[in-house]
Amino acid sequence: MPELITDLDAIRRLALANRDAFEILRHQLEAMDGLDDAPLDAFVEAVAAPISAAIDCTQCGNCCRSLHVYVTPADAQRLAEGLHVPLDSIETNYIDHETAADEGEWGVLRARPCAFLRGKLCSIYQQRPDSCRRYPQFTPDFRWTLADMINGTALCPIIYHVLSEIVHRVDAGELKEA
Template identity: 35%
Template sequence: MVTDLAEIAKLDEAKQLENEHFYYFLKGWNPKRLDQHVHQLYKEVSDAIDCRACGNCCRSFHVQVEASDIEPLADRLGISSDDVQNNFLKQNAEGWQVSQSPCHFLNGNECTVYEQRFTDCRSFPHLDKPHFQGRLLTVFITYSQCPIVFNVIEQLKEKLGFNNF
């Protein structure tokens, strides 16, 4: 299992063409069968990786925020929902988004509002959801940033018998 982010960045560079081929290889799979493989690997890999030693998603991405996420966070911080929106969020075409990356609430590698973190934070990197095949572009964007995604993809190559040549 590779968890060092610098090593993952190097491997990402080296595997660009291979991953392009793997992307099209995955497009040819039965979507439901593929989901089963990914869900199984996600469980194994996420059990073996400690997110508290990483925190890179909180440093690298702008989290999408659901309207229902705002009030619990406001209560936790002892401020109004308007203050949460004004101080920590911005609006885009899809709704609310955390305005800063790294996230305001990250301290070291740890989330300071863990119990009230956003729905998107709870489900990242989304590999336990259905329709993996339909989200492949996003998966390959996060491959170089998230050790869980990186290791799931690398193990998936072996599991599916992917041969780059």
């Protein structure tokens, strides 16, 4: 795989410049009635795997600076055990339930950038919330979550390069309806 651009200013500019191409992709996929979600998701995962492997998140950390991180009771419990502090202390100091409830979630980490970020590294990597482990998550239902993914192209080099590669392959006719 050729070296991928990871400079965040460059990624922001490229994402803006390619926004129309990403939106066209979204309309193309929504119109492909003969392509089920499962094979589309498999295609997307095959595109995403080498790109995710080629980009070193420890040199970036932009998602940890930029995004809301939703958490579950299990995440809070794991944090309490990992940091050796009482669960109610984790909830009081780090978790906002009110804001999360507006989105139908149990909790969201209070601080943005994340309070556990040290430089570009997660200081609680072993105990990090499940939503951090999954990010960036392309499947299931890539076709129906693509609108949100397009917003992510401006902040995450992995998302930008995965969507760009999918645009390229769809234009090349690699994705076929049954």
